[in-house]
Amino acid sequence: MGSKEEILKKILDAIIAGDIPAIETAGKEALDSGINPQVILEEGGSKGLDIVGEKFENLEMFLPEMLAASEAMKALNKMVLPHLTAGGLAKKKEGASVVFGTVYGDLHDMGKNITATQLSLHGYEVHDLGTNVSVKEFMKAADEKNARIIAMSSLMTTSSYYQRDMIEHLKKIGKRDQYYVIVGGGVVTEDWAQTIGADGYGRVATDAVKVCDLLLEGSVKPGTGTIHVFQGSTKRHGATKTYYKEVE
Amino acid sequence: MASLQKMVEMLHRAKEGPFCTEKEWEQKVIPETNRKYLKKYDLERKYNPETPVNQDLALADRYFEAALEMAAEMGLLCTDTETVIKVSKDEIIQALKDTPDHLVLGLYRDRITLKARKPEDKALPVFAGPLCIQVSEELFVPVAEGILKSKKVRIQEGPSIDTVFGKPVYSGSPYETAVGVRVVELKRQAMRRAGRPGMPQMAICSSTTEYGNLGGFHLLNSKENPAISIILNPSELKTNYSAFHKAIHAIGCDGYLDCGGAYAMIGGFSGSPEGCVLTNIATDLLMFTILQSDVAASAIYDMRFDSSCSRHALWANTVATQAEARNTHMMLYKLINQLAGPCTEEILYTSAAGSIATAVSGVAFQIGPRTAGGRFKNYLTPLEHWFMAEVFESSAGMTLDKANEIVLYLLSTYEKGLKDPPEGKPVTQCFDLKILTPSKEWAAISEKVTKDLRAHGLPMDEPNVSRK
Numbered sequence: 001m002g003s004k005e006e007i008l009k010k011i012l013d014a015i016i017a018g019d020i021p022a023i024e025t026a027g028k029e030a031l032d033s034g035i036n037p038q039v040i041l042e043e044g045g046s047k048g049l050d051i052v053g054e055k056f057e058n059l060e061m062f063l064p065e066m067l068a069a070s071e072a073m074k075a076l077n078k079m080v081l082p083h084l085t086a087g088g089l090a091k092k093k094e095g096a097s098v099v100f101g102t103v104y105g106d107l108h109d110m111g112k113n114i115t116a117t118q119l120s121l122h123g124y125e126v127h128d129l130g131t132n133v134s135v136k137e138f139m140k141a142a143d144e145k146n147a148r149i150i151a152m153s154s155l156m157t158t159s160s161y162y163q164r165d166m167i168e169h170l171k172k173i174g175k176r177d178q179y180y181v182i183v184g185g186g187v188v189t190e191d192w193a194q195t196i197g198a199d200g201y202g203r204v205a206t207d208a209v210k211v212c213d214l215l216l217e218g219s220v221k222p223g224t225g226t227i228h229v230f231q232g233s234t235k236r237h238g239a240t241k242t243y244y245k246e247v248e
Numbered sequence: 249m250a251s252l253q254k255m256v257e258m259l260h261r262a263k264e265g266p267f268c269t270e271k272e273w274e275q276k277v278i279p280e281t282n283r284k285y286l287k288k289y290d291l292e293r294k295y296n297p298e299t300p301v302n303q304d305l306a307l308a309d310r311y312f313e314a315a316l317e318m319a320a321e322m323g324l325l326c327t328d329t330e331t332v333i334k335v336s337k338d339e340i341i342q343a344l345k346d347t348p349d350h351l352v353l354g355l356y357r358d359r360i361t362l363k364a365r366k367p368e369d370k371a372l373p374v375f376a377g378p379l380c381i382q383v384s385e386e387l388f389v390p391v392a393e394g395i396l397k398s399k400k401v402r403i404q405e406g407p408s409i410d411t412v413f414g415k416p417v418y419s420g421s422p423y424e425t426a427v428g429v430r431v432v433e434l435k436r437q438a439m440r441r442a443g444r445p446g447m448p449q450m451a452i453c454s455s456t457t458e459y460g461n462l463g464g465f466h467l468l469n470s471k472e473n474p475a476i477s478i479i480l481n482p483s484e485l486k487t488n489y490s491a492f493h494k495a496i497h498a499i500g501c502d503g504y505l506d507c508g509g510a511y512a513m514i515g516g517f518s519g520s521p522e523g524c525v526l527t528n529i530a531t532d533l534l535m536f537t538i539l540q541s542d543v544a545a546s547a548i549y550d551m552r553f554d555s556s557c558s559r560h561a562l563w564a565n566t567v568a569t570q571a572e573a574r575n576t577h578m579m580l581y582k583l584i585n586q587l588a589g590p591c592t593e594e595i596l597y598t599s600a601a602g603s604i605a606t607a608v609s610g611v612a613f614q615i616g617p618r619t620a621g622g623r624f625k626n627y628l629t630p631l632e633h634w635f636m637a638e639v640f641e642s643s644a645g646m647t648l649d650k651a652n653e654i655v656l657y658l659l660s661t662y663e664k665g666l667k668d669p670p671e672g673k674p675v676t677q678c679f680d681l682k683i684l685t686p687s688k689e690w691a692a693i694s695e696k697v698t699k700d701l702r703a704h705g706l707p708m709d710e711p712n713v714s715r716k
Contacts, residue, residue: 057552059560062519064279105419105456107327107482107490110513113274114551132420156456157382157410157625158427159419187382187623 004035008044011076015048016055018068020075027079037083041123045076049121053206063114070120077123096216099141100151101129102185103166106159111185115153115205122209124149135166142179149212150179155186163188164196167223176223180215184208190229200228250499250540258333258538259492265323265331270486273325273332274517278485281322282523289314295521300562300659301605301652305367305570312571315529316340324534327482328489335537343537349577351504351542353403355446355473360402362448362543364577367570367610370645374613375637376403379583380453380478381618382625383407383675385414388431390681392438394630396447397684398711400637404435405450405478405615407628419456427454428463435468449475450506450615458493465494469503477501479539480509484518484527484546487539495539507535508545514560515551521564524548528568536578543612544572547582553666554621556585557598559659565602566609573610580611589620589672590629590679591690594662596697599636601658604706607643608651614640620671627672629679631686634711635694639701642708654704 002010007030014022030040052069055061098119102112109131116126127145129137142150154160163183170176182200183193184207193201199222200211214228268277286292289310302308320337350363362374383391388409395401410417412430417423431454439445451468452460461477469475477498481487491507498505510531512524525548532544548565550558556565565582572580584602588594599617606614617636620627643651675681678690686694694711701708 056515059515059520059552062279062523063513063516063551064275064519067275103419105421105424107456107488110483110516110551156419157408158417158424158454158456161416161418186621187625189624 002029004033007033007035008040011040011044012048012051015045015069015072015076016051018065018072020072023072023075024079027076031080031083037080040080041076045073049073067117070117073121073123081123096123097125097127097145097147098149098151098212099127099129099138099145099147100153101133101138102131102153103159103162104132104134105162106154106156107131108155108186111155111205112153115151115184115208118205118209119212124212135162135169138166139169148180148216150181151208152181152183153185154183154188157187160185160188160192163198167197170223177221180222182208182211182215193229194227197223197225198227199223249502250495250505250542252496252499254540255492255496255499261333262326262329262331265326265329265333267330268325268332269330270325270327273486277322278517278527279519281318282518282526285314285318285526286522291522291526293522295560295563297559298656299652300559300566300655301608301648302563302566302570303648303652305574308567308570309574311525311567312529312575315526315571316533318526319530319533322485322530324485324487324538326488327486333487333538335534340533340537343540344533344576344578347536347578348542349579351579353448353474353476358402358444358446358448360448362579362612364573364579365610365612366573368608368645368647369610372641372644373607373611374402375400375640376405376450376613376615377401377633377637378406378628379615379618379622380406380408381622381628382410383628384626385409385411387626387675387681388434389438389441390684391628391630391675392435393441394679394681394684395633396438396442396444397630398634398637400641401633403448403450403613404439406453408454409434410454410625417454420459422459424455424457424459425463428452428460428465429467432464432467446473449473450478451475452478458490458497461494461497465497465503466501469501471502474503476504476506476543479505479507481507481535482510484510484512484531485534486510491539504542505540506543506545507539507541510535510546512546512548513551514548514564521560525564525567525571528564529571532572532578532580543579543581545581545583549585553587554585555587555598555666556583557587557602557662558666559663562601562605562655566605569606569609569611579613581613581615582606582611584614584616584618585621586617586619587621587666587669589624589627589670590632590675591673591677591687591693592670593693593697594665594670595619595632595672596635596694597658597661599632600639600697600701600706601655603636603640604643604646604651605655607640608646608648621669624671624674626674626676629675629686629690630684631679631690631694631711635698638708638711639706642706650705654701654706657704
């Protein structure tokens with residue numbers, strides 16, 4: 001058995017390579033050698049993901065490789081998350097199921113795919129419902145998968161109306177306090193998210209991870225009027241630095 | 249005109265074709281086939297940051313040869329049936345022979361001939377606009393009228409509305425059928441007010457699904473003035489039933505087909521800029537063969553910025569355009585995705601870079617701009633359309649070398665800010681729609697950039713004048 005650093009390096013390399021058998025071996029080795037599960041995830045898995053992100057920015061890795069890394073991270077989460085006992089990640093584990101889709105009448109899937117990948121990379125159990133998903137289908141899947149978050153993507157204004165319909169439907173059937181609803185996509189803005197009473201909004205794919213982390217690790221219940229907004233900028237509609245604000 | 253019988257044959261191939269899930273197609277078939285042909289034709293690592301306008305035409309030809317073979321191997325995935333529509337190399341070559349090299353569009357003084365062009369072609373390319381950017385219903389007519397006040401905007405496409413008589417337009421619902429009818433009324437009002445009732449037409453905006461086309465396309469199309477039906481597809485090397493619906497409806501109306509929107513993303517399933525060149529060309533070839541498109545309309549975006557104005561994306565789009573323009577007589581356009589909004593220098597600099605790069609590489613026309621990336625309602629004004637039309641036409645006859653020199657300069661003005669583009673101002677804050685004149689601030693920005701472009705060798709006219 002190698003040193004702690006060597007084992008974590010194996011995990012990191014397996015994440016970057018998207019190598020599931022290697023991650024299973026290294027993950028088991030890490031747990032057997034008594035490395036703190038949180039450290040395994042953060043210094044092995046998450047660090048590997050950071051490198052994947054950098055490589056993507058430099059066009060050294062592309063979406064298919066990112067998806068493979070996401071599958072490897074899922075495998076690591078599956079092994080390690082049950083060993084967590086306290087803290088933010090443990091809390092996330094209890095409610096990390098997300099149903100995700102592009103809304104009805106909208107067939108665009110690139111943004112949804114990238115965001116779903118980002119969420120998977122960061123430990124979320126994502127149920128991808130595809131495109132052209134009706135409110136009824138979102139609802140059915142959320143109930144069946146015991147989800148905590150309903151994530152709705154829309155590229156067009158004309159399809160973003162269904163995001164509002166989802167929230168209104170949840171209110172009508174008395175389940176608004178059961179599901180967080182987060183929205184994003186081409187034309188979707190912070191203003192729109194606030195107007196319809198969403199729980200979260202992100203401008204780009206990585207924003208969704210931060211939004212979901214905040215929702216599940218925080219104490220705010222769904223549908224209470226607080227919205228977590230990440231859009232990577234100090235500007236209203238910008239896209240670089242990360243920040244968030246809460247609107248009561 | 250496209251043939252209904254051939255379209256039904258392709259539908260049948262979709263029904264009977266080999267099964268492939270969307271996931272397998274995107275994550276396995278596209279990347280693996282792409283890599284295979286890049287290697288076979290020695291096309292890897294050819295991107296050159298010093299030539300955002302590609303100078304190596306022999307390289308472009310090699311990409312074409314590889315893409316032709318790749319298209320014949322792959323076909324298009326129909327996402328509704330999860331089957332692959334296969335065609336042979338001979339069928340692709342025949343489709344390229346059959347496709348028109350020009351279209352006569354419009355009536356009266358606005359009659360134009362849209363023609364295929366070659367790299368460094370002296371023939372004027374045609375500017376169309378606006379794209380399907382959202383505006384409030386009450387602003388549709390004045391904004392569209394303002395845009396048409398430039399005679400260099402020669403085809404009308406958008407804008408879009410997301411309400412019909414004040415009610416929200418829900419995608420995939422009868423509201424979309426209704427908005428298809430409504431936008432035709434509004435476009436006609438705008439054309440009459442601009443004194444251009446015979447404008448060539450592309451349609452239908454405002455509708456995500458086929459319902460808008462089914463509602464309005466036949467109203468805009470006529471025997472005397474056939475319109476071009478906008479038929480968007482999901483992404484590279486994919487199509488769907490919605491595209492077939494629109495294409496078949498356009499055939500029934502004796503209209504023309506613009507089958508595109510199947511963008512390849514740098515960083516996405518096609519991977520590198522080189523990989524995107526290959527899939528982009530293959531996609532266009534298959535759109536002509538399978539959906540019988542009359543014009544080729546898919547482009548390459550850079551996923552990191554959601555833009556086609558990055559250095560990598562400009563290079564990739566110019567290579568693909570040159571490859572197709574030199575080896576076929578397809579009428580091409582490669583959409584430019586600007587990210588900055590009106591009343592900013594960035595929207596003009598990015599528009600200029602994309603316009604010059606694609607015009608000298610051989611596109612027949614261009615539509616745009618996609619002001620503020622199309623993200624915000626009412627973020628489009630006539631001025632950036634007048635500006636882009638002037639730049640686009642002024643690029644005719646320019647050499648690839650000169651275009652590269654100008655584009656390198658333009659990149660230096662906006663490249664660092666691509667991740668954080670300024671959103672600019674909505675039309676109501678920087679353009680007087682009563683007198684169709686830009687605000688002093690917006691006019692001054694345009695004058696400054698125009699002067700700058702002239703100083704760098706672009707012989708453009710002054711776009712920044714009151715039009716009423």
